[in-house]
Amino acid sequence: VTMSVIKYSSPTSAGAECIDPDCSWVEQWVHRAGPRKDIYYEPNEVKAAIVTCGGLCPGLNDVIRQVVFTLETYGVKNIVGIPFGFRGFFEKGLKEMPLSRNLVENINLAGGSFLGVSRGGPKTSEIVDSIQARRIDMLFVLGGNGTHAGANAIHDECRKRKLKVSVVAVPKTIDNDIPLMDKTFGFDTAVEEAQRAINSAYIEARSAYHGIGLVKLMGRSSGFIAMHASLSSGQVDVCLIPEVSFALDGEYGVLQHLEQLIKNKGFCVVCVAEAAGQELLQNSGATDASGNAILSDIGVHMQQKIKTHFKGIGVHADIKYIDPTYMVRACRANASDAILCTVLGQNAVHGAFAGFSGITSCICNTHYVYLPVTQVITAPKRVNHKGRMWHRCLTSTGQPDFR
Numbered sequence: 001v002t003m004s005v006i007k008y009s010s011p012t013s014a015g016a017e018c019i020d021p022d023c024s025w026v027e028q029w030v031h032r033a034g035p036r037k038d039i040y041y042e043p044n045e046v047k048a049a050i051v052t053c054g055g056l057c058p059g060l061n062d063v064i065r066q067v068v069f070t071l072e073t074y075g076v077k078n079i080v081g082i083p084f085g086f087r088g089f090f091e092k093g094l095k096e097m098p099l100s101r102n103l104v105e106n107i108n109l110a111g112g113s114f115l116g117v118s119r120g121g122p123k124t125s126e127i128v129d130s131i132q133a134r135r136i137d138m139l140f141v142l143g144g145n146g147t148h149a150g151a152n153a154i155h156d157e158c159r160k161r162k163l164k165v166s167v168v169a170v171p172k173t174i175d176n177d178i179p180l181m182d183k184t185f186g187f188d189t190a191v192e193e194a195q196r197a198i199n200s201a202y203i204e205a206r207s208a209y210h211g212i213g214l215v216k217l218m219g220r221s222s223g224f225i226a227m228h229a230s231l232s233s234g235q236v237d238v239c240l241i242p243e244v245s246f247a248l249d250g251e252y253g254v255l256q257h258l259e260q261l262i263k264n265k266g267f268c269v270v271c272v273a274e275a276a277g278q279e280l281l282q283n284s285g286a287t288d289a290s291g292n293a294i295l296s297d298i299g300v301h302m303q304q305k306i307k308t309h310f311k312g313i314g315v316h317a318d319i320k321y322i323d324p325t326y327m328v329r330a331c332r333a334n335a336s337d338a339i340l341c342t343v344l345g346q347n348a349v350h351g352a353f354a355g356f357s358g359i360t361s362c363i364c365n366t367h368y369v370y371l372p373v374t375q376v377i378t379a380p381k382r383v384n385h386k387g388r389m390w391h392r393c394l395t396s397t398g399q400p401d402f403r
């Protein structure tokens, strides 16, 4: 499968991602995913394990379910779940869970992870000690960019120890921040849920005298959820993402624009990504158990700033702040994510049986492929502020540059 469908001749061509210095066309190909004629493992002898790491994401249960179904179809009898992410390899008292088609048959009907998730956990060498002690041949790792870095480290350590273990990842994150793939599972569902919050903010704002609806949406370092939810709802006047800096105060600031919207339209809706405008806030420098920076609350900050601003100019404003944070990721997968999860889960097993390790099962240019994990952990994917999607969003909201 070719990685890019756009041929281009200059660095400024639409959609061009400049790979070489001259920006001429560079062919990049990846393996198409799916079952292979020859399989590397004897199914009867295989012990397979599944682990889900990081934050929750719609579709985790769908993938677990499909991995189990497909393993059983190959004839694997020994399938286990590692509870609560990488911690399950280490914490005493956390026992591996035997999995079967019967047990996981209906888990897709609920959100969350049937196995549990966690951040942080043991060192790679301890995880691999545990893999060795448990005699695991295939490890299916469901997670985001942190998990992929972990999966890569596990894969490297297994190679170093000459262990024949297939480490196969499946990219999950509502943030959609993993590079090279069309999207991660859970993103579509999160956007769908997020636009419900925007819709509520719109109804509240529209029904109030000088109503201002403010919605904060997740996205640790990227504004994909905010941008897509703003686009899909069509009800947002201002969308703020971390990739585009903005001023709140001043002649060209967001507050001045809100003032105009209240004057001209009578109400407005603002959608802000959680990582947006962090430079305007105090940074505690704190990190979570996985080493991810803990962000300052831009939503609460904006709520206060808007209140103070309108009070200062003596104009009534009724601010309705909605933070749907965990609601957008604790739900079950929607139809399109459920299908994506089904294919990715099945392909993960085909990849392991083909004898691959250090791969991730994903979608690229509408085709299902295996990417080397090393390629997707270089840096988080971010919204291209010069790209067409962001400009479509600007056209839709009608917002100016806030600088």
Ligand SMILES: Nc1ncnc2c1ncn2[C@@H]1O[C@H](COP(=O)(O)OP(=O)(O)O)[C@@H](O)[C@H]1O
Pocket (backbone or CB within 6 Å): 053, 054, 055, 085, 086, 087, 118, 119, 120, 121, 124, 143, 144, 145, 146, 147, 148, 149, 150, 151, 153, 172, 173, 289, 290, 292
């Ligand atoms: N660079 C890394 N090397 C090894 N393991 C990592 C690395 N970064 C994160 N992890 C582990 O991966 C797991 C999930 O990471 P986290 O960042 O919380 O979520 P996500 O995978 O969704 O980005 C955690 O248990 C964490 O310890």
Ligand SMILES: O=P(O)(O)OC[C@H]1O[C@](O)(COP(=O)(O)O)[C@@H](O)[C@@H]1O
Pocket (backbone or CB within 6 Å): 054, 055, 056, 119, 144, 145, 146, 172, 173, 174, 175, 218, 219, 220, 274, 288, 329
């Ligand atoms: O509060 P938590 O569970 O630590 O997670 C918050 C973070 O998790 C996410 O929902 C998803 O991030 P991951 O994909 O890294 O798990 C981010 O959008 C958010 O910043």
Ligand SMILES: [Mg+2]
Pocket (backbone or CB within 6 Å): 054, 144, 145, 146, 173, 220
């Ligand atoms: Mg992450």
